[in-house]
Amino acid sequence: MKTAFFGDIAPIRFEGPDSSNPLAYRWYQPDRVVLGKRMEDHLRFAVCYWHSFCLTGSDPFGQATFDRPWQGGDGLAGARLKADVAFDAFELLGVPFFTFHDRDVAPEGADFAESLRNFQVMADVLAGKIEESGVRLLWGTANLFSHPRFMAGAATNPDPQVFAYAAATVKNCLDVTRRLGGRNYVLWGGREGYETLLNTDLRRELDQLGRFLSLVVDYKHKIGFDGTILIEPKPKEPTKHQYDFDTATVYGFLKRYGLEQEVKVNIEANHAMLAGHTFEHEIALANALGIFGSLDVNRGDGLLGWDTDQFPNNVEDVALPLYHVLQGGGFVNGGLNFDAKIRRQSIDPVDLLYAHVGGIDICARALLVAAEMIESGRLAGHVADRYAGWETPEGQALLKGELSLADIAADVERRNTEPRAQSGRQEYLENMVARYL
Amino acid sequence: MKTAFFGDIAPIRFEGPDSSNPLAYRWYQPDRVVLGKRMEDHLRFAVCYWHSFCLTGSDPFGQATFDRPWQGGDGLAGARLKADVAFDAFELLGVPFFTFHDRDVAPEGADFAESLRNFQVMADVLAGKIEESGVRLLWGTANLFSHPRFMAGAATNPDPQVFAYAAATVKNCLDVTRRLGGRNYVLWGGREGYETLLNTDLRRELDQLGRFLSLVVDYKHKIGFDGTILIEPKPKEPTKHQYDFDTATVYGFLKRYGLEQEVKVNIEANHAMLAGHTFEHEIALANALGIFGSLDVNRGDGLLGWDTDQFPNNVEDVALPLYHVLQGGGFVNGGLNFDAKIRRQSIDPVDLLYAHVGGIDICARALLVAAEMIESGRLAGHVADRYAGWETPEGQALLKGELSLADIAADVERRNTEPRAQSGRQEYLENMVARYL
Amino acid sequence: MKTAFFGDIAPIRFEGPDSSNPLAYRWYQPDRVVLGKRMEDHLRFAVCYWHSFCLTGSDPFGQATFDRPWQGGDGLAGARLKADVAFDAFELLGVPFFTFHDRDVAPEGADFAESLRNFQVMADVLAGKIEESGVRLLWGTANLFSHPRFMAGAATNPDPQVFAYAAATVKNCLDVTRRLGGRNYVLWGGREGYETLLNTDLRRELDQLGRFLSLVVDYKHKIGFDGTILIEPKPKEPTKHQYDFDTATVYGFLKRYGLEQEVKVNIEANHAMLAGHTFEHEIALANALGIFGSLDVNRGDGLLGWDTDQFPNNVEDVALPLYHVLQGGGFVNGGLNFDAKIRRQSIDPVDLLYAHVGGIDICARALLVAAEMIESGRLAGHVADRYAGWETPEGQALLKGELSLADIAADVERRNTEPRAQSGRQEYLENMVARYL
Amino acid sequence: MKTAFFGDIAPIRFEGPDSSNPLAYRWYQPDRVVLGKRMEDHLRFAVCYWHSFCLTGSDPFGQATFDRPWQGGDGLAGARLKADVAFDAFELLGVPFFTFHDRDVAPEGADFAESLRNFQVMADVLAGKIEESGVRLLWGTANLFSHPRFMAGAATNPDPQVFAYAAATVKNCLDVTRRLGGRNYVLWGGREGYETLLNTDLRRELDQLGRFLSLVVDYKHKIGFDGTILIEPKPKEPTKHQYDFDTATVYGFLKRYGLEQEVKVNIEANHAMLAGHTFEHEIALANALGIFGSLDVNRGDGLLGWDTDQFPNNVEDVALPLYHVLQGGGFVNGGLNFDAKIRRQSIDPVDLLYAHVGGIDICARALLVAAEMIESGRLAGHVADRYAGWETPEGQALLKGELSLADIAADVERRNTEPRAQSGRQEYLENMVARYL
Ligand SMILES: [Co+2]
Ligand SMILES: [Co+2]
Ligand SMILES: [Co+2]
Numbered sequence A, B, C, D: 001m002k003t004a005f006f007g008d009i010a011p012i013r014f015e016g017p018d019s020s021n022p023l024a025y026r027w028y029q030p031d032r033v034v035l036g037k038r039m040e041d042h043l044r045f046a047v048c049y050w051h052s053f054c055l056t057g058s059d060p061f062g063q064a065t066f067d068r069p070w071q072g073g074d075g076l077a078g079a080r081l082k083a084d085v086a087f088d089a090f091e092l093l094g095v096p097f098f099t100f101h102d103r104d105v106a107p108e109g110a111d112f113a114e115s116l117r118n119f120q121v122m123a124d125v126l127a128g129k130i131e132e133s134g135v136r137l138l139w140g141t142a143n144l145f146s147h148p149r150f151m152a153g154a155a156t157n158p159d160p161q162v163f164a165y166a167a168a169t170v171k172n173c174l175d176v177t178r179r180l181g182g183r184n185y186v187l188w189g190g191r192e193g194y195e196t197l198l199n200t201d202l203r204r205e206l207d208q209l210g211r212f213l214s215l216v217v218d219y220k221h222k223i224g225f226d227g228t229i230l231i232e233p234k235p236k237e238p239t240k241h242q243y244d245f246d247t248a249t250v251y252g253f254l255k256r257y258g259l260e261q262e263v264k265v266n267i268e269a270n271h272a273m274l275a276g277h278t279f280e281h282e283i284a285l286a287n288a289l290g291i292f293g294s295l296d297v298n299r300g301d302g303l304l305g306w307d308t309d310q311f312p313n314n315v316e317d318v319a320l321p322l323y324h325v326l327q328g329g330g331f332v333n334g335g336l337n338f339d340a341k342i343r344r345q346s347i348d349p350v351d352l353l354y355a356h357v358g359g360i361d362i363c364a365r366a367l368l369v370a371a372e373m374i375e376s377g378r379l380a381g382h383v384a385d386r387y388a389g390w391e392t393p394e395g396q397a398l399l400k401g402e403l404s405l406a407d408i409a410a411d412v413e414r415r416n417t418e419p420r421a422q423s424g425r426q427e428y429l430e431n432m433v434a435r436y437l
């Protein structure tokens, strides 16, 4: 360990399902082969800098509760200490990836130039630590939402100078992400939306956002970044309405600006919930639309109306999502990022570890469940049987458009029979899933 | 009056804002000219057959409460009586349009052929009444959700025979809609969704739905129907998830199947709310995306999680939506359909009239408010000023993509200045709107 | 089996966790002893007549989908067949209890007298079947919400004649419940609320409801009914607002009318969710307030805003609630009633069995988890430690009120020190719970 | 003006409904007599220190956006400047009251003693300004939620030392509130709740809270504070669950600890919404239960799940609540506190004034509407008519309990008639209300 932050805690190891050691893995074995691939390569866990090393425990009604020695004081020294602690955590947990915002790893400077210099200094530091530790960068992203300059949007700001500022910021962050070997670059439009339609030109803002994304995609190709550009949908919070509402909305946006082959989605469980969807819905839909990219695995609270970003803690919450990931072929560049924060009262450094150990283990266990569901093939078989009629020549003729509406109607009138109803078997299928858990 | 259903109530007349007669209009004057057009031609009110003449007052926990003499008994005789009462209501209210589902106006028969015959008989009846009364058809639609055959979807059913049945049904309903001079044809996919992903092939169902819609569009052109095909989005209820979730989702779907020039949206206030949007958001977005069609004007209850379909009763709820309609150029084929039902305890025939009188008057008053907002130009002017920077050569260069991301970044670094923040003036604008109300 | 409804399905038996037979128990063994008591005696499962034998698969947008031969036709003959099928189901499932509304088991007659005769005839029938089968009555209740006469409330109706009608109905239902050996009598106020405050005298309606409940309690004592009177809270649906909103509201109501020693709560999982609470919150609160009675164990959908009444299917959803039940001493008269309905597409008789088998097994497994949590004592121990300061003399002095506010303030000023913060350990505790699952 | 903060803006004056001056009142005339009382005395407006002079425009995803010269720097000097600006605002707006938390007006010190000294210094300052300006204190309250020491609760903290610290804080705040002539003292339990039941002893925490409140009530009497003690209910946020969930829950709590004659509620519109209630519901219920105290008048956003605390801006939102206030006899010690904050992008000092001017005017207009509804008596008359049956001897006999359940049943059986249904007239009544708006 580079720092004393976590005291004398030893690296977390696999001890098996019977262990009651709160700092051991019961399910996560990186090298265990599941469906022909190592667990680590399936799950591609990432710890997130923002939540774990930048937050302070404050909330809208309360001050900071965490004692983080790198906060306050000299910016770059703090950033270096923060990086040391972060990599200590990565090592203790044995995770293969991390993720960051530019502003997480390097402090805002007095002006654009200084902010950029700070970021470049820290990029060097991180490059060294990546080299040394073997921990890789799942994705980078630019924080275009915290600073007051972005209060009315970044790409969708009514002031083109803010658009330009944001564009320059992304350009540099994409450069650093590429340099650090990032597998993806994420855009979360936390301020790309509106507070009130009364002061908003919706169409204009959508066009600005389309232009911005096109610029990023062009630049990606220009510099030969071989990772994936990802949009992270979220329907609201901080703004009243965000343009990247959910996967379906992002798909329509990409189609509108001709970017559906270039950009994929980074789906967060809690954001799905805020948009009125299950996590697995968003994944299944992204698979169907060909834009599945990566996951922010966390947990919301269905009784609270904001992004609680809790660590996943229920195997069922993760097993069905992972089943859909596996059915779609698994992650390519994507992975499982813990976009999750410890609760405000979890003030001890060890709480950070408890949270990740629990989250990692739930995901590992969920992977085993999902793999068993895939291997048995019973669920998929049931679905295929249900639609079997569409594989007949008659079904295919309908689907391919070989008959006109009038043709079909003539046929129905001629036959004049009632289709036969079949049970949807929902409870049976739910019980089947419960058996795997 | 053809029937005694409404007793001796006289046609509703305009009596002016000071009237306290609950069966008079205080604001609605069909011939009053607003922004150069008659009120009636702006608002294009439609009474909806389904809610007003088919519902019985039952709810998931209670039986029918309304005494509707046309329910039960011989199907066609009941349907004729129902039509007589409906046209009595249209005349009493003085509305220019009505809307229907095929099944609202004609009873289900023993088989497809008999159902079709019933529908055709009633189409003749309706044609006569339209001729006689001058009340026109805003849109027709087919009920593809009530009968058990559609329990697992119509176009998205796992059984292609149900798809065919639904296609044949729509073919006939579109024929009748065209014959009756309907200005639009609506598709509401109340069962086009899923109850559980466990038995659902999402991608396949989307393709089925795309094919279905393409067949309808092709047929529309074949028969020379000059109205508009509309999709009515709703996110859920009756199913857990419906594919036509909201305007943004429908737009993406239309783009996917190449139908964005052919199909528009019929936006319902309560459905917008269930999807997490304001009514004006959905309208403004449809305008921005070029798919605005028509409105189901009603009211939901933000504290209840289902489609309460109440009559609009708050001028502010309608004024901002109408402002966006006017800004988009007003209705072409569309109009304001009262997709609203009286409460279960409103058991007297006169309650149907109270409800419509209130709804019509609120919309008329809201039109005056919206027109004043348009005429003063202050709100639109404020918005235009806010984005003025984008109209400069520098702004346009950014928007048009004349600069690359690297160009923009180089420029920002060179200038190294902070954009100047400006107040969003939300409270000021809200106060401005409140002044018009 | 008395009837052929379920075909040749054999009684469900325990086959152990490895069974993949969808009609076998994997966890539920009635005679297995857990924490010193038989599983059956812990769980006290009840099948609910209303959902399983009275519903038809209709929903607000769709007609009946289930083929139930006892629907329609002659009332009492249908009621007898229904009872035969119901007891066939109880026997197949091996459950010890059932629950009913008066109207579930006997048809509404032409007037009060005939309805009562029908109910008494069926009470005889049920008494015979109870005798024969050994299946007991967990609770009875009167349906005071389906008939139009109750559309504006039963006890809280603006018409005192409806109050009287409801009172007479409850009197007879309580008589029958007592006669059939019911362990509880439930009041669910599905229409005891309002649709709009505009026509409602809130205070008056609360007083009516208080009087009604007092009458029921007095009558219970008069006839020597030794079961428990239960109120089932639900915040809304069917009405906009129901007076028995949640456990806390019911407690205040009972205190207001001096009934807190007489009446307890029947808590439903889905109703808790609709009120913004977790199931375990409602149980823990009822324990704290001394009014815990019984449970309607089902599952809602956090993304839908109505009472979906699904069968429980996730062990975690049930384990924490049962942990609180066990901590409160377990059920006395109460039990686990499956207030749950199969989905509308689950049209086969066997679907009814799948649903119950899954629900029973989840609860049995959850009981084992909860028992292990109780036995290990680690969770309770952690909580006790957290509050240990309150067991010191200083803590007790504060709690007992031995010091005045001024005394306490003087002491704090004198010491002038900052309390020491301690981690809330939420993630650690969540991981601990996850280990038991 | 004491400060230059608001520039050269002149005091806001009444200019009448036709004014389009955004810094004039169109409806608010303090001296206009409505229902026999001055508008000012009806409405008793208060500006809230916390939202208007302490917030910075930060949100969970963004930094401060407001430039407030009194933030940062020397605590007491800043506090003095803040007070000067606050009283400048009160004077510009012409409001009769303000409200504060102890921590709003005086900075936290290094320890309890210094915090207390700071508060006492500022109490002197405020006393002078109250004297000078004639602006009075509607209520004071102690901030028991922002400092980390309260992260696990104040009265309900697992550590009795935090309870004592909170008790000492309230003692001093109540002393200052009394000294400054405060008409009420408010307790908002923002941390009196739990994040997870796993670490919570619900019953114990309720008892702690009951004790705490009893201590406060005793102390109030001891020092002769003649104002009202108020609890402000809120269901959640910041915590997952707060004990003072809503009015009904607070009532039950007060009954449990014998405090229902001593404590009333301060109802906030946005908190009502978060609890699933309308604002008018909470007021009507508090009236019915005899615990109505005061109002935090603001506005939530039904599509967002958190406390947006917006300024009221829709006359209908306020008119029905004020109608219920007037029906309950109007405010005694209470008033209308703007517990509302300007949006984060409203960065100019004048935005603070726009917001209050709009809020004040909406409430004034709503008062006129509510007064007209009271004066016409039509709504109340309709309600009285609806329940007229309860005023007959038969109705009263039922209500007073003169008949037993068996008596009532015998009577119903004897008469054997069906009660006559009557329309609830919801749409009619909604139209009637719309006419007053
Ligand atoms: Co995320
Ligand atoms: Co999130
Ligand atoms: Co509609």
Ligand SMILES: [Co+2]
Pocket: B268, B270, B271, B307, B309, B339
């Ligand atoms: Co609707």
Ligand SMILES: [Co+2]
Pocket: C232, C268, C296, C339
């Ligand atoms: Co229930």
Ligand SMILES: [Co+2]
Pocket: C268, C270, C271, C307, C309, C339
């Ligand atoms: Co329920």
Ligand SMILES: [Co+2]
Pocket: D232, D268, D296, D339
């Ligand atoms: Co408040």
Ligand SMILES: [Co+2]
Pocket: D268, D270, D271, D307, D309, D339
């Ligand atoms: Co608030």
